[in-house]
Amino acid sequence: MAFNELTDADLWLQVKQDNGPAFKALFDRYWERLYVYAANRLKSDADAKDVVQEVLINLWARRTRLTIETTVAAYLHTAVQYEVLTHFSRAAKNAGRSQEYEQNILPELISYMEPLHLRELQALAEMEITRLPEKMQQVYRLRQEKNLSVKEIARLLNISEQTVRNQLNTSYQKLRKHLKEAILLAIFLHGN
The missing domain is CATH 1.10.10.10 (Winged helix-like DNA-binding domain superfamily/Winged helix DNA-binding domain)
Known part of the structure; x- marks a missing residue:
C-alpha cells in the first residue's frame, strides 16, 4: 500500500488500527511544517524538535482513544500551538529564560495578534x-x-x-x- 497516496483521513484510520508505517507516513507528511511553525515561535531548533516530537509521540500513544473532529492538519497544528505555549510557560518559570521570553519572544507573539x-x-x-x-x-x-x-x-x-x-x-x-x-x-x- 502506498501510504503517500492516501488522504490524511485515510492515514489516520490506518494509524488508529495500530499501523506503524501509516503513522510514519503521517509523521513524514507533517514533520517539517510543524517544526518550522514551532521553530519560528520558539527561536530554538532543539526546542522546536522537542515540541513536535512530543506532539507526535502523544498522537501515537493516544491513537486508539483520540477522535479528531477537524482535519488531521488542523489537529496537529493546534496541538503544536498548545505545546509551544506549554513550553513558554515552563520557560517563563525558569528564571534564566524569563528575561529572554519577555524581551524577545513575547513582543513577537503580540505582533501576530x-x-x-x-x-x-x-x-x-x-x-x-x-x-x-x-x-x-x-x-x-x-x-x-x-x-x-x-x-x-x-x-x-x-x-x-x-x-x-x-x-x-x-x-x-x-x-x-x-x-x-x-x-x-x-x-x-x-x-x-
Missing part, C-alpha cells in the same frame, strides 16, 4: 490595574498615564521617592504576571 485581540488585552490590562491596591493603582496611573517622574509622584502624593519606586515595581510585577498569561491564552485561542 489581530487588533481586536489587542483591544481585548487592553481591556484586560485595565481590569488588572483596577485590582491593584488603591495607592499602588494611583502611583501606577500617574507614572504610566500622566507620564510623571518618580520625584513628581512623590511630591504630589506626599510620599517618599523610594515608596513610589517600590509601588511601581510591585505593580509591574503583578501586572506582568497576569498579562503574560492572558497574552498566551489569547494567542492560543485566536492564533493562526
